[in-house]
Amino acid sequence: MDNLSGNLRLLYQILFRAYGRQYWWPGATPFEVMVGAVLTQNTSWSNVERAIRNLDAAQCLTAPAIIAAHPTTLGALLRPVGYFNVKARRIQNFCRWYIARGELLAQFPTVDLRRELLAINGIGPETADDILLYALNRPVFVIDAYTRRLGTRLGILRGDENYEKLRALFETELTPDVALYQEYHALIVRHGKDICRKKHPRCNLCVLQANCPHNL
DNA sequence: GCCCAGGTGTTTC
């Protein structure tokens, strides 16, 4: 576990060389990014895109419209993302907070925003950090299942660390750089989608480096 | 037909 800083930086370089820039988050506006962050919970992004198109087509891609919509109507638009009844409630909860915060949002300190986001029913640590990093451009490192899996397979992590522990790990070892955090998380997800778990059950480096021990 | 996906909240032991 020594020289972790070096490991995390090296991993970033390897991923960047393998995949290049990812142009994340896919979303036209910050608000759309926030909505997408809630909708993508345990759901593939292609399904989220359908739901966002539905919202847009129904003139329902604004916070006031989402709040005003009947939960059943909203649920029908969200059908493609799965858990649509749950997520209808969740984005309404989020939008009520978003409206209440109003223009002052951009000026709030990151720690305060994070605490408030986590207090919303339906916003957990990953969703909160997606919103902070990709919609509000705050230097918060996003941890997800791909991050855990990759770190575990590379032997950098044990795998059972809790969310805050992992976030602290990355944020301590990397300089607080929004562009770096945005790109790093995007690369981890890209790699996670790219590798086939059945072909590479043990090691994620195989597909990145020809000199990985498993390829020798 | 079965497993998984850019999680989170509630219920149960």
Next chain:
DNA sequence: GAAACACATGGG
């Protein structure tokens, strides 16, 4: 407190 369960669609 941890562990199990509920939420639900679309793609491989």
